[in-house]
Amino acid sequence: MTTITMTVNGKERSGKAEGRTLLVDFLRTEMGLTGTHVGCDTSQCGCCVVHVNGESVKACATFVSGMDGAEVTTIEGMANDDGSLGVMQASFKEHHGLQCGFCTPGMIMSATDLLANNPSPSEDEIRTWLKGNICRCTGYHNIVKSVQAAAATMAGAREAAE
Amino acid sequence: MAKDFGIGESVKRSEDVRFVTGNGKYTDDINRPGQTYAYFLRSPVAHATLDSINIDEAKKAPGVVGVFTGQDIADAGLGGVPCGWQITDKHGDPMKEPAHPILAHGKVRHVGDPIVCVVADTYAQARDAAEMIDIDFGQLPAVVDMKAAAEGNPTNVHDEAPDNVCYDWELGDKEAVDSAFAGAAHVTTLELVNNRLVANPMEPRCCIGDWDSSSDDYTLYTTSQNPHVIRLLMGAFVLNIPEHKLRVYAPDVGGGFGAKIYHYAEEAFVTWASKQVRRPIKWTSDRSEAFISDAHGRDQVTKAELAMDAEGKFLALRCDTLANMGAYLSTFAPAIPTWLHGTLLAGQYATPAVHCRVRAMFTNTVPVDAYRGAGRPEATYILERIVNKAAKELGLDQCELRRRNFIRDFPYDTPVAVQYDTGDFDKTLNKAMEISDYANFEQRRQEAASRGKLRGIGLSCYIEACGIAPSSLVGALGARAGLYEAATIRVNPTGSVTVLTGSHSHGQGHETTFAQVVSDALGIPFESVDIVHGDTSKVPFGMGTYGSRSLAVGGSAIVKAVDKVVEKGKKIAAHLLEAAESDIVFEDGQYKVAGTDKAKAFAEVSLAAYVPHNYPIEDVEPGLEETAFYDPKNFTFPAGAYLCEVEVDPETGKVEIIDLFAADDFGNIVNPMIVEGQVHGGLAQGLGQAMLENCVYDEEGQLTSGSYMDYAMPLAGDLPMFTVSSEDGTPCTHNPLGVKGCGEAGAIGSPPALVNAVIDALRDHGIEHIDMPLSPNRVWSAINAASHKQAAE
Structure with missing residues (x-):
């Protein structure tokens, strides 16, 4: 067991890990952040997606050893400072982009990273990007709508700021 | 007050905040x-x-x-x-x-x-x-292949089941079917496999x-x-x-999806x-x-025959099915290929005689049980594929042949033991044709052909039975449980309401839909209604959620309990208002003395029930909490027409779904947004079955599709935006909300629509059938084999 220290959702946190401990298990058990889920064991489903140093990664396929000093953001860190829902979170709620909610955290983390890289993606680009996130409930229809709407909201906010 | 949150409004889901913030509480989080x-x-x-x-x-x-x-x-x-x-x-x-x-x-x-x-x-x-x-x-030695097992496999999975047969069951009038076939002008036959699936919540x-x-x-x-x-x-x-x-x-x-x-x-x-x-x-x-x-789903092999007269009127249907039970009997497994399958083989058609035989087989595979639709997708697949094959053989349009056979008089007693209470099959077909612009399909086909693509359009008209009931009937059919639902309405002293429901939400949005029903009925704010489910220490009793039963059965129990609350409230209000109980009416959240302006708000009466200082204590107990059990009189029968439009790349065999047009009749609708979401999800699973998913065992009984690397789950890039419509349904005649259920429809109606579309796209190749899933490999192989055959002829 070694002690790993990282910045999680803006706060410095430490926890114990074995060499084989995965980031997702570290977050769920050591940090108590159970919003990040495990839906498969082959890195296909994306229920575990978090941001590490600003990029989306699958926390089920990432060893936590060697992550000392990393900056990690999970779904619990996606709300605004005042506690209100972040743009992507609010958009999923508004457009019924979730049903059982299990894939949702990973879906939101992944979609947020998409818009950081490509602020106005086409429907095709959204669908292609989300191939690493499986949803069994929605048929993706309303997830795509949620991401499109979030992109429009963010574009509106950028325009207003300029 | 309840207006924007009442029945018929697309209220945003109250459960979503915890899910989008990572605060959902799943079992592994405990x-x-x-x-x-x-x-x-x-x-x-x-x-x-x-x-x-x-x-x-x-x-x-x-x-x-x-x-x-x-x-x-x-x-x-x-x-x-x-x-x-x-x-x-x-x-x-x-x-x-x-x-x-x-x-x-x-x-x-x-x-x-x-x-x-x-x-x-x-x-x-x-x-x-x-x-x-x-x-x-x-x-x-392992028993894996059902057909081989049925033809006499020397190995038995269980000593007590010789020949690996769990049961050999039949439904319908065999003699009537045989005589109808003897006099038929045309008979269409089809053998098809309903592929084994894994639910994969x-x-x-x-x-x-x-x-x-x-x-x-x-x-x-x-x-x-x-x-x-x-x-x-x-x-x-x-x-x-x-x-x-x-x-x-x-x-x-x-x-959950059944699993x-x-x-x-x-x-x-x-x-x-x-x-x-x-x-x-x-x-x-x-x-x-x-x-x-986890229990698997589907896995049936059927030989079907449809007898028609010279005008294409259906005279009789005969089906012989092998159904895989796996190695052991899962909780509801024996009911799926029988009472949830055979009883739906009339479909939307006035076929006078239907007979089906089902042999359930033990094999050395994971147990098989209900998966979204459970028996009804299998029945619909058989029927809607054979009807399309018949239309092709008779040279009739797929819509026209169906119209010649639609049931139009309700209630309708089918030859397979159920009574449809209501429906309007012409209306849903018309709607599907309208939203898909069916009339101009030929232009789209020619345009696709100019790009080297084969475009096809396939129809499926499904009917399903939801809210499995009544208990006395299912008991006679072998169920070892009742199939009712329970609900408690606990009115709190200040007028907020806690609803304890035996239904269970695992994505369906009950916390929103049920709160709309209660808010609408009691005229209180949506936010004042809390839905509690899932805990046997809190909820008095319940039969849970499956078979699209929650609103039709669980919602009806809630309505019954609300009615009891209102009835008791009237007695209390009559006392407070010094009026006769018979003069009290309850509307818009107010107990009113009819014809006067005297009224007491729901919350005032609730408070009086818990602070009974001025109270009809001789006649009415304090407190305001009522429980109701609702045992339905019949199944509900959602139905609809689905048109799927596809393009096939003849070079690769890849199928692209252009759109899926769904026209559903779910009766009345409480939350259209949630209903559409349910249809979308069902469609993805149905289209997944038709095009991608397949659970495969090798001959030694090893599961070769045992992870997401090998089992093709539908991904965002595999599916299009869907066009769905469920307005103006025919209300269910026997439950208080007039609702029918919407959870499984998409998974039931869409597989034959997609397969029919691909077969239509391949019309010039003389291909009659391809078994699901219609993977590029299977489609390309069928095209290739047909081309060789045509070249040889």
Whole structure:
């Protein structure tokens, strides 16, 4: 067991890990952040997606050893400072982009990273990007709508700021 | 007040805030003090005797607190996993019902059959210790292929089921069918496979057993669609724990689709063993384990024949089906290919005679049970494929042949034992044709052809039976449980309302839909209604959620309980308003004296019930809480017409879904947004079955599609935006909300629509049928074979 220290959702946190401990298990058990889920064991489903140093990664396929000093953001860190829902979170709620909610955290983390890289993606680009996130409930229809709407909201906010 | 949140409004879901912020509480998010972890060592072979099991080293491994085998379970006298439905075969004999031990004892019967469970301080320690267990397997030949099994396989999965037949069942008038065929002008025949599927809710199964040493009570936390049913089955039939000593709690559940209806061995094990090790035990399935331990779905092979007169009027339908049960009988497995399948073979058509025979087969594969639609997708697939084949043979348009045979007079008694109460099949077909611009399809086909693509359009007109009922009927058909629902309306002193429902939400949005129903009925704010479900220590009773029953049955129970609250409130209001009870009317959240401006608000009457200073105490008890059980009079019958438009690339065989046009009749609708979402999800699963998903065993019984690398789940890039419409339905005639259910329709109606579309696209190749899933390989192979055949001719 070694002690790993990282910045999680803006706060410095430490926890114990074995060499084989995965980031997702570290977050769920050591940090108590159970919003990040495990839906498969082959890195296909994306229920575990978090941001590490600003990029989306699958926390089920990432060893936590060697992550000392990393900056990690999970779904619990996606709300605004005042506690209100972040743009992507609010958009999923508004457009019924979730049903059982299990894939949702990973879906939101992944979609947020998409818009950081490509602020106005086409429907095709959204669908292609989300191939690493499986949803069994929605048929993706309303997830795509949620991401499109979030992109429009963010574009509106950028325009207003300029 | 209730206006924007009432029945018919697309209210945004109140449960979503916790889910989008990571605050959902799923079973694996729960940890109990002192908790241990279970790892199940499962059979790596499909069929073998267990000649010896050596657990000595594992017992000594670090962190291990217990190692259990089938012998321990037998010594403790525990029951096996029970089956909840008994089918009577065509000779009047009960089905074969072999024992299903919690841990395999003497023999293993499928890859994944649990043999040993290791309990340790951490999951990793339990798994490490399991590596030290030695088992000698006496390998036996595996029964994998149903057809081979039916043709006489020398190996039996169970000694008590010779020839591997669980039951040989039939429904319908065989003589009438035979004579109709004898006089038919045209007969269409088709053999088809309904491919085996894995439900794959995104949350893997998980359970925690927690025995309390002070009270001798047990709590089971579990990923279930029906916690009360689990409490009943596990308590009464497996562990012999009475209901009052056993709490089953299913918190947020990450999708079910049928796979979380059943009582599973792991639930019984962790509950029982938590007392043995005197600590809570958690088991969380990983995905690979889910593939070999969650009940699978579908897996039927059918030979169908349709007899018609010269005008294309259907005279009779005959079906002979083999249905896979897997190695053991899962909770509802025997009912799926029989009462949930045979009874739907009339479809939307006035076919006077239908006969079906179903042989249920044991094989050395994972148990098969209900998966979204359960029996009804199989019936719809048979019917809607053979009708399209018949239309092609008769040279008729697919819509026209159906119109010649639609049922138009309701109520309608089918020749397969059910009565449709209402419907309008012309209307849904017209709607589907309108939203798909069916009339101009030919132009689109030619445009696609100019790009080298083969465009096709396929129709499917489905009807399904939801809200399985009434209890007296299903009891006569073999159900070992009632199929009603319970609800309690607890009016709190200040007028807010807590609803305790026996339905269980695992994605369906009950916290929103049910609150709309109550808010609408009581005229109180949507936010003042809280929905509680999933916990047997809070909810009086319940039968859970499956078969699209929650609103039709659970919602009706809520309405009945609300009515009782209003009735009692009228008595209290009459006293407060000094009026006769018969003069009190309840509307818009007010008890009013009819014809006057005298009124008391709902909250004022509620407060009076709990602070009964000025109160009709001689006639009315204090408090305001009512419970109702609702046992429906009949099934509900959602129906609809789906048109699927595809393009096939003849070079690669790849199918692209252009759109799926769904016109559904769900009766009345409470929340259109949620209903559309349910249809979208059903469509994805149906189209997934038709184009991508396939659960494959090799001849030794090894599951070769055992992970997301090999089992093709529908991804965002595989599906289009859908065009759905469910307005102006015909209300169900026998439940108070006039609702029918919408959860499974998409998965039922869409597979034949897609296959019909692809066959239509390949019209110039003379291809009559391709079995699902229509993968590029299968489609290309069919095109290639047809081209060679055409070249040879």
